[in-house]
Amino acid sequence: MLGWPPVCVVGGSGLVGDILYHSPMMSCVNVDEFEFVPPKKAVLKMSDMEVWEKSEAYLEYMGFIMAMNEAVKHQPMKLSETPERLQGMMDLLKTLSDWVDEIPPIEQPQRFGNKAFRTWCSKLSGEALQLLHKALPEKFHRAVPEIKEYLVESFGSASRIDYGTGHEMAFCMFLCCLFKIGAFDRSESMEVIFLVFNSYLELVRKLQTVYRMEPAGSRGVWSLDDYQFIPFIWGSSQLIDHPRIEPRSFVQPDIVESFYKDYMFLGCIRYINQVKTGPFAEHSNQLWNISAVGYWSKVNQGLIKMYKAEVLSKFPVVQHILFGSLLPFRIPPKELSTPQ
Numbered sequence: 248m249l250g251w252p253p254v255c256v257v258g259g260s261g262l263v264g265d266i267l268y269h270s271p272m273m274s275c276v277n278v279d280e281f282e283f284v285p286p287k288k289a290v291l292k293m294s295d296m297e298v299w300e301k302s303e304a305y306l307e308y309m310g311f312i313m314a315m316n317e318a319v320k321h322q323p324m325k326l327s328e329t330p331e332r333l334q335g336m337m338d339l340l341k342t343l344s345d346w347v348d349e350i351p352p353i354e355q356p357q358r359f360g361n362k363a364f365r366t367w368c369s370k371l372s373g374e375a376l377q378l379l380h381k382a383l384p385e386k387f388h389r390a391v392p393e394i395k396e397y398l399v400e401s402f403g404s405a406s407r408i409d410y411g412t413g414h415e416m417a418f419c420m421f422l423c424c425l426f427k428i429g430a431f432d433r434s435e436s437m438e439v440i441f442l443v444f445n446s447y448l449e450l451v452r453k454l455q456t457v458y459r460m461e462p463a464g465s466r467g468v469w470s471l472d473d474y475q476f477i478p479f480i481w482g483s484s485q486l487i488d489h490p491r492i493e494p495r496s497f498v499q500p501d502i503v504e505s506f507y508k509d510y511m512f513l514g515c516i517r518y519i520n521q522v523k524t525g526p527f528a529e530h531s532n533q534l535w536n537i538s539a540v541g542y543w544s545k546v547n548q549g550l551i552k553m554y555k556a557e558v559l560s561k562f563p564v565v566q567h568i569l570f571g572s573l574l575p576f577r578i579p580p581k582e583l584s585t586p587q
Contacts (some may be wrong), residue, residue: 275429278386283393286571289533290562291427299565302383305373305573307412308502309559310417311423312480316547318436320484323509333442335382336425340446347450347457357446360408368405373404383430386401390428393571400569403450403460410455411463412476413564418447419477424573440481445511451517464563475515476554482512483547494540498527521542546560 264521276350290299299305329337348369375395380388401418403410406420422439426432431439454460462473471479486492496502507517519531528535540546558564570576 286569289576324441339382407462409461462581478511487543
């Protein structure tokens with residue numbers, strides 16, 4: 248089964264690099280009959296990267312990213328209420344946030360990487376199954392042993408006490424799987440991003456701040472951001488054709504403060520301004536360069552290409568991806584028959 252979206256998610260297509268991610272309509276998996284399997288790592292050596300970039304998992308994931316990118320286009324985050332279908336997941340994230348308050352940082356000689364985070368992670372690992380059973384209707388419980396592994400991997404490394412784009416990808420894959428099993432509906436794609444994903448962002452920022460987490464694999468000033476990437480993509484889509492906010496505007500503090508609650512991109516900039524000191528052009532050079540681009544549509548297209556090159560094509564990130572029945576590590580038949 249291949250292609251994005253399933254009938255339970257908003258469609259769309261986009262040209263990224265040399266690949267057209269088209270979104271043919273297809274059925275969600277039948278959770279009563281589908282054979283779910285616990286996901287595991289499959290990219291174990293550099294030669295596996297070629298399979299990954301042609302795999303069903305890659306195409307499904309990029310299709311999901313593009314479909315959500317289209318769903319939030321032009322849209323500010325102004326929602327009056329939480330759809331009933333999403334309330335369980337919102338409650339789950341609120342519970343995880345409450346745990347941070349219950350598990351304060353410990354006294355330790357190291358400034359960064361507070362070991363209390365390992366306690367938080369251990370609690371998540373031990374209770375993830377129960378949390379998801381509570382968050383999802385019973386008919387989806389058969390899928391929980393597979394999708395819970397993506398949730399557990401979404402908040403950082405317990406051993407290294409760090410967080411990066413690979414953990415962010417795990418949560419996006421978690422959301423992708425929820426659409427595929429039908430737990431989320433295509434009519435609520437925008438709400439999933441503005442409510443569930445944005446709540447996730449708030450939680451990981453809290454984790455990063457409270458437990459002084461290190462960036463995973465940061466390239467310092469040459470990286471887009473120490474921790475996140477996806478909210479810059481979807482956030483730039485929100486701002487396409489905005490009548491007032493241009494790319495050059497996000498380096499203006501008054502614009503950021505006025506609109507950060509409505510636009511994910513500006514929320515990211517505000518967080519950077521809170522945790523970093525010095526001139527913006529020095530600590531966030533890549534973003535400073537982006538502010539010189541004329542249109543948000545070009546920013547959006549450029550960030551998608553950059554994400555493919557700097558995240559999805561990097562072995563140190565991809566080696567940690569989990570593959571199961573919903574996001575399988577196999578090349579679809581049409582790829583096998585395509586001349587190279």
